Amino acid sequence: DTGVSQNPRHKITKRGQNVTFRCDPISEHNRLYWYRQTLGQGPEFLTYFQNEAQLEKSRLLSDRFSAERPKGSFSTLEIQRTEQGDSAMYLCASSLDGTDEAFFGQGTRLTVV
Amino acid sequence: RKEVEQDPGPFNVPEGATVAFNCTYSNSASQSFFWYRQDCRKEPKLLMSVYSSGNEDGRFTAQLNRASQYISLLIRDSKLSDSATYLCVVNWGAGKSTFGDGTTLTVKP
Numbered sequence: 001d002t003g004v005s006q007n008p009r010h011k012i013t014k015r016g017q018n019v020t021f022r023c024d025p026i027s028e029h030n031r032l033y034w035y036r037q038t039l040g041q042g043p044e045f046l047t048y049f050q051n052e053a054q055l056e057k058s059r060l061l062s063d064r065f066s067a068e069r070p071k072g073s074f075s076t077l078e079i080q081r082t083e084q085g086d087s088a089m090y091l092c093a094s095s096l097d098g099t100d101e102a103f104f105g106q107g108t109r110l111t112v113v
Numbered sequence: 114r115k116e117v118e119q120d121p122g123p124f125n126v127p128e129g130a131t132v133a134f135n136c137t138y139s140n141s142a143s144q145s146f147f148w149y150r151q152d153c154r155k156e157p158k159l160l161m162s163v164y165s166s167g168n169e170d171g172r173f174t175a176q177l178n179r180a181s182q183y184i185s186l187l188i189r190d191s192k193l194s195d196s197a198t199y200l201c202v203v204n205w206g207a208g209k210s211t212f213g214d215g216t217t218l219t220v221k222p
Contacts, residue, residue: 033208041214042117042200043157048208056208091156100145100204104156 002026004105006092012111013082020078021108025094032075033102034067035091036060043091049075050097082112116140117203119213126220130191134216136201137183146177148186149200151215157200160186191220 005024013019025032030051035043046065048056051072061067064082069075079086089109093102119136126132138146146163161168163175163184174187184203188195198215 031208033210035212040121042212044212045210050207100207100210101147101159101162102210103159106156 004092004094004103006090006105006108008108009106010109010111012113015084015112016081018078018080019082019110020076021090021092021110022074022076023092023094023105024074025092026103027073028096029094029103030072030097031095031102032069033093033095034075034077035093037089037091037107038087046077079110082110084112086110087112114139115214116211117201117213119199119201119216121214121216123217123219126191126218128191128193128220128222130220131187131189132191132218133185133187134199134201134218135183135185136203136213137181138201138203138211139182140203140205140211141182143182143203143205145204146175146184147202147204148173148175148184149202149212151198151200153198157212160199188218191218193220193222196220 032049034046037043049069064080067077089107091107093104095102148160149157150160151157167176172189176185200215201213204210
């Protein structure tokens with residue numbers, strides 16, 4: 001399967017713990033995006049990478065959230081000191097440079113208890 | 114007011130019906146537009162891009178009206194398998210995109 005891959009698919013964590021999610025984009029895609037989606041809402045933009053450079057960050061991305069894409073390939077999203085309000089589906093997407101047609105991974109569903 | 118607004122529905126239609134969804138956007142600098150389909154508890158999947166001249170893909174037709182800042186999606190001859198949530202997406206630069214909250218369609222036998 002050469003699509004966008006996200007791991008883990010599900011994560012249950014206790015409030016206050018740190019979690020890290022991984023995204024492997026489609027191999028030739030140099031644009032990578034992270035979104036968060038809650039029930040009944042559309043995906044909300046969190047951050048955007050072009051190769052290894054993080055070029056955009058949403059105001060939604062508090063200082064507890066950090067994302068990296070160290071070699072311009074896979075990316076990680078870390079949430080520190082998780083809160084119940086962080087419970088959501090975290091979606092990663094990628095696209096080719098010069099196009100906005102993004103392809104999504106299956107997401108990581110986070111539940112904070 | 115949200116940057117991208119969609120009628121949440123639900124739209125309940127019989128098989129074979131024609132159904133249309135609208136989406137309005139507020140950022141006049143928006144550059145590209147898309148419709149995505151999302152099945153329950155699945156990831157969004159690109160349905161089609163939307164071009165100024167309008168474009169068609171089988172039973173699906175997308176239109177863009179820049180002057181009025183809205184895009185539309187028309188589905189003809191609805192199938193049971195068209196039941197899903199349809200998300201409107203507006204981009205105004207690299208990495209700058211906003212999704213609507215989606216319109217839910219249920220096609221019934």
